[in-house]
Amino acid sequence: MYSKTVMEHFTNPRNVGEIENADGIGEVGNVKCGDIMRMYLKIEDNTIKDVKFKTFGCGSAIASSSMATELIKGKTIDEAMNLTNKAVADALDGLPPIKMHCSVLAEQAIKAALLDYSKKNNIHIEGLEDIN
Ligand code: FES
Numbered sequence: 001m002y003s004k005t006v007m008e009h010f011t012n013p014r015n016v017g018e019i020e021n022a023d024g025i026g027e028v029g030n031v032k033c034g035d036i037m038r039m040y041l042k043i044e045d046n047t048i049k050d051v052k053f054k055t056f057g058c059g060s061a062i063a064s065s066s067m068a069t070e071l072i073k074g075k076t077i078d079e080a081m082n083l084t085n086k087a088v089a090d091a092l093d094g095l096p097p098i099k100m101h102c103s104v105l106a107e108q109a110i111k112a113a114l115l116d117y118s119k120k121n122n123i124h125i126e127g128l129e130d131i132n
């Protein structure tokens with residue numbers, strides 16, 4: 001049912017934890033299953049210098065958070081904004097259809113953290129107004 005990559009990221013998730021004095025924190029919950037994901041971003045020079053997550057949820061949500069953090073680390077804000085849940089699922093070599101919403105949580109958590117960052121710094125990030 002699960003790809004090797006999903007299992008690998010579930011059993012050995014990357015970037016678990018919190019960032020003290022994070023520049024942006026995003027927390028999202030999934031109404032369908034009740035799972036919660038929190039993302040912490042350290043941002044410097046428009047670049048995601050560090051990212052950590054805490055996920056109270058299923059294996060797919062943990063694997064999705066782990067992969068999503070790997071995909072945005074070192075990238076620009078715009079690149080992080082463009083990360084879709086499909087890209088996360090693809091990088092995991094696929095998720096079962098009923099588990100696709102777990103990857104949506106990862107995309108939303110990153111956007112929520114970027115929104116928090118933009119509000120704290122009073123800057124505008126293209127594409128965030130619609131989730132505001
Ligand atoms: Fe139980 Fe997501 S539904 S962990």
Ligand code: FES
Nearest residue numbers: 033035058061102
């Ligand atoms: Fe809800 Fe995975 S089952 S996030």
